[in-house]
Amino acid sequence: MKILVTAKRVEDPESKIKVKPDGSGIVQEGLKYKINPFDEIGVEEGLRLAAKHGGEVVVVSIGTKDVQEQLRHALAMGATRAVWVNHAGALDQLGIAALLQKVVEKEKPDLVVLGKQSIDDDQNQVGQYLAEFLGWGQATFASKVESLESEAEKNKVPAVALTADGKAVRVVREVDNGLATLEVQLPAVVTTDLRLNQPRYASLPGIMKAKSKPIEELTPEKLGVDVTPRIQVLKMSAPPARKAGIKVPDVATLVEKLHNEAKVV
Amino acid sequence: MEFDLPESHRALQSSLRDFCERRVKPYAREWDKDEKFPMEVVRELGQLGVMGILVSEDLGGAGMDALAVAVAVEEIARFDGSLALTVASHNGLGTSHVRVFGSDAQRARYLPKLASGEWLGAWGLTEPGSGSDAAGMRTTAVRKGNGWVLNGSKMFITQGTVGDVFVVLAVTAPEKRQKGITAFVLEKGLPGFSQRAIHGKLGMRSSDTAELILENVEVPDSARVGELNHGFIDTLKILDRGRITIGALAVGLARGALEESVRYSRERTAFGQAIGEFQGLRWMMADMKTELEAARLLVHRAARLADAGQPYSKEASMAKLFASEVATRACGKAVQIHGGYGYTREFPVERYLRDAKLCEIGEGTSEIQRSIIAKELFKGA
Ligand SMILES: Cc1cc2nc3c(=O)[nH]c(=O)nc-3n(C[C@H](O)[C@H](O)[C@H](O)COP(=O)(O)OP(=O)(O)OC[C@H]3O[C@@H](n4cnc5c(N)ncnc54)[C@H](O)[C@@H]3O)c2cc1C
DSSP states (O other): OOEEEEEEEEEOSSSSSOTTTTTSSSOTOEEEEEEEEHHHHHHHHHOOOOHHHEEEEEEEEESSSGGGGHHHHHHHHSEEEEEEEESSSSOOOHHHHHHHHHHHHHHSEEEEEESSSOOOOOOOOHHHHHHHHHOOEEEEEEEOSSTSSSSSHHOOOOSSSOOOTTTTEEEEEETTEEEEEEESSEEEEEOOOOTSSSOOOOOOOHHHHHHHHHHEOOHHHHHHHOOOOOOOOOOOOOOOOOOOOOOOOHHHHHHHHHHSOOOOO | OOOSSOOOHHHHHHHHHHHHHHTTTTTHHHHHEEEEEEHHHHHHHHTTTOSSSSOOGGGGGOOOOHHHHHEEEEEHHHTOOHHHHHHIIIIIIIHHHHHSSOOOOHHHHHHHHHHHHHHOOEEEOOBBTBSSSSGOOOOEEEEETTTTEEEEEEEETHHHHHTTTEEEEEEEEEGGGGEEEEEEEEEEHHHTTEEEEEEOOOOOTTTOOOEEEEEEEEEEEGGGGGSSTOHHHHHHHHHHHHHHHHHHHHHHHHHHHHHHHHHHHHOOEEEEEGGGSHHHHHHHHHHHHHHHHHHHHHHHHHHHHOOOOOOHHHHHHHHHHHHHHHHHHHHHHHHHHHHHHHHHSSSHHHHHHHHHHHHTTTTTHHHHHHHHHHHHHHHTT
16 A cells, blocks of 8 residues: 655744734744644554555655655654655645645555644645545545544554455544544545544654655656645734733632623623 | 754654653653652653664664763653653663673673663662772672672662663672773572662652662673673773763753743742742843753763764763753752742652752762863873
8 A cells, every 4th residue: 555645844833933023924033843743643644554554655745955854754753755845935725735636646646644734824725625636535634433542542553444345445534523434435535633643753763764765856847837826825913912811819709700700600 | 063963863852852741741740759660651762762772773773872862861851850860871871881892692682672671771880888989899700610600789770670681890800909890791580689679769769779689699601791800991981971861861950940940930920020020030040041051062062072982081071060060050940939839749840959969979979070070180290
């Protein structure tokens, strides 16, 4: 089974995000970066599937040379090789999906696993566009029935299940008020939700092995994709600051305030 | 000198940071209170390759360097000094003695299991009657046929009861003092070899410390590590490396203490403002930051020298001396900044202070480090 996974470089959720005074974007200096957590879950799921059924996991990222750090992270987790689409400058979701489409056509995986969204701009579009462009089936928001504390999780059992004939995958997806189980013909696109798995940590030997794993460099030109954005970010602004909370001396005051000020009891 | 960490070291750092946030930070207080050795987490660290950082890849290790050990130990110590001591001593002392001076057969037998964390390593130099004056040890190894008979005891041995593989130093030629000591590798369960856990330590309470008792312990000559009568000379080399690691441990504790202090002083108010607004406290934290960064530079310099194959003994001593005293100072300030709460187990800083104190004692006290540095100063004079 060949699985293509994505590894977007995003701001570390732990770092403090500041909007530039002119609203043109966020302040980059001093920020730390990570692999998008949803993508990391995708890498983990890919690795579990490959471990169970044999095959390889190829990881792709789009951006400047910096994204190699996230590719190395996925390689250290266990991916076999990486594809880097070298591109600086703005991209919109259509552009990203168009680039991924070309990479998929080149790599011909059985399954593409992406995060359902990236935690920087929370668009939740790329997986869906990609499936559409490829004409493949899709199962978004993949989750699982077992909890993250379960034995199956500890034993790194993949939640995405290959059917007996190997021609489709069964995916449990999160929907409002519950879970739906889908069966999707391969090749297919799956996007991951938060409770699909607990990604492994990159091990030290994994990190050392990742150093010598190949990263293939591509560009939008080489892939023949025009990535001129059709969407432009006009302005960014920080959410309004929240007022600091207060401490109350006793329960009576708390109830009084909840009743008269918050009007919730 | 290079200031940025190599990419692989940054990856190690970020992996361990995530691991410690989830698997160490929430539990360190309980482990300390109960003197509980967190075996499960140590095994998980083994799976991550953290128990075999310096062991070569063909023997199941990560094949990384002293700088990597320093980075790893600092990350762990940021939340738990005890666990960091486990990792530091396992990698730096027991495992390294076999790795650097062991025979091929010993390396093949022990290193893969030590590197995976399946076996834990311990290292016994100190005795009830000798610590700083390590060459004044009394434990003896006497020839018997093709093998040896060991008698004596070893004190304050980290991983003493949880350990599986022990490198123990013993006198083989009493008249030759430093040149009459030999190292042996012992496995747990050997007849006559017992361990007595030591409880009630001030700090490093969830690290396992024990006395080793050797009563007519018979081993074949193949248990000898390194050359006959060369054990103490080898030991000095092991200690040099170990000191870099203890320095890194101290830096991690100071960093943890500082982070806690900044967080707390932002939230706690007095006289109508956050206490972090008081210049008196801000200056304390500025000093903590400056000193810990200086300590880290010394530690990393010593590590990089070691990795480059250059002499680093004096540098390792300076790094350990400075970093451990910085840590005690920083952790003391952290308690002060936390006020009464800092004096309780509700906040981790009192634990950091207790743990930091060990760094001034273990693997050579501050006084011994000063002696080593001074000796270098007066060399040839
Ligand atoms: C938690 C813990 C873990 C340890 N783990 C290990 C381990 O795994 N393996 C191991 O072999 N040992 C271990 N040790 C032992 C440790 O290395 C010794 O305690 C240390 O080297 C000091 O020796 P000592 O306790 O005998 O003190 P002493 O040598 O008796 O020193 C007492 C005091 O005298 C001072 N002093 C001694 N000589 C001089 C001098 N020449 N000039 C000035 N001052 C001097 C010392 O600095 C100290 O202040 C551990 C200790 C602890 C507490």
